[in-house]
Amino acid sequence: MPRHRFTDTKERIERAAIALFVRKGVAETTVRDIAQAVDISEGALYRHFVGKDELVWELFERHYVAFAGRLQALADGETTARGKLSAMIRGFTHAHDDDPALFHFLLFVQHGQLSKLASDTPTPVTVMQAVVSSAIDGGEMPAQDANLATAIAMGIVLQPMTFAAYGRLPQAQGPASDRLIAAVWAAITTL
Numbered sequence: 001m002p003r004h005r006f007t008d009t010k011e012r013i014e015r016a017a018i019a020l021f022v023r024k025g026v027a028e029t030t031v032r033d034i035a036q037a038v039d040i041s042e043g044a045l046y047r048h049f050v051g052k053d054e055l056v057w058e059l060f061e062r063h064y065v066a067f068a069g070r071l072q073a074l075a076d077g078e079t080t081a082r083g084k085l086s087a088m089i090r091g092f093t094h095a096h097d098d099d100p101a102l103f104h105f106l107l108f109v110q111h112g113q114l115s116k117l118a119s120d121t122p123t124p125v126t127v128m129q130a131v132v133s134s135a136i137d138g139g140e141m142p143a144q145d146a147n148l149a150t151a152i153a154m155g156i157v158l159q160p161m162t163f164a165a166y167g168r169l170p171q172a173q174g175p176a177s178d179r180l181i182a183a184v185w186a187a188i189t190t191l
Helices: 002-024 031-038 042-046 052-076 081-098 100-116 124-137 146-165 174-189
Strands: none
Touching: 002 031, 002 052, 002 100, 031 042, 031 052, 052 081, 052 100, 052 124, 081 100, 081 124, 081 146, 081 174, 100 146, 124 146, 146 174
């Protein structure tokens, strides 16, 4: 029973921290803010995490790498480049809509955390880039710079989600999936 309480408290800390990091920003969120949101002492929080930086890193690494794995599984379930990209784009919108706070957290903190990942760690970008590179090499897409095509695709998919995070677009991105898929495909297959 104590193990369950420990896990429950750690999960509550993580959920509260994600919400605060998205709402206030990582730099502006204190350990005290997180502890108060969970109704525990700061000392109790430190039993679960060494500090705020470790908490941010642990949350980012676990969820970012897991998301890359989900995207890879979606791509692996399809046989064509367009099918793979379509499945991954739907994966992005579902992930966003299922847990907007977590998705926005990953979006907002990635730039400060990516350099900490081992160079061979699969990421959403490397998964998409592998699909794009394979499509170019296999003739399903015109010959082009795979890095640029991946950047274009990621920009088309992620910018509406960034707008949603700031209230400029509706929170739900799933309804835009077909439009995002068409836009990505047009942008990276039309030269």
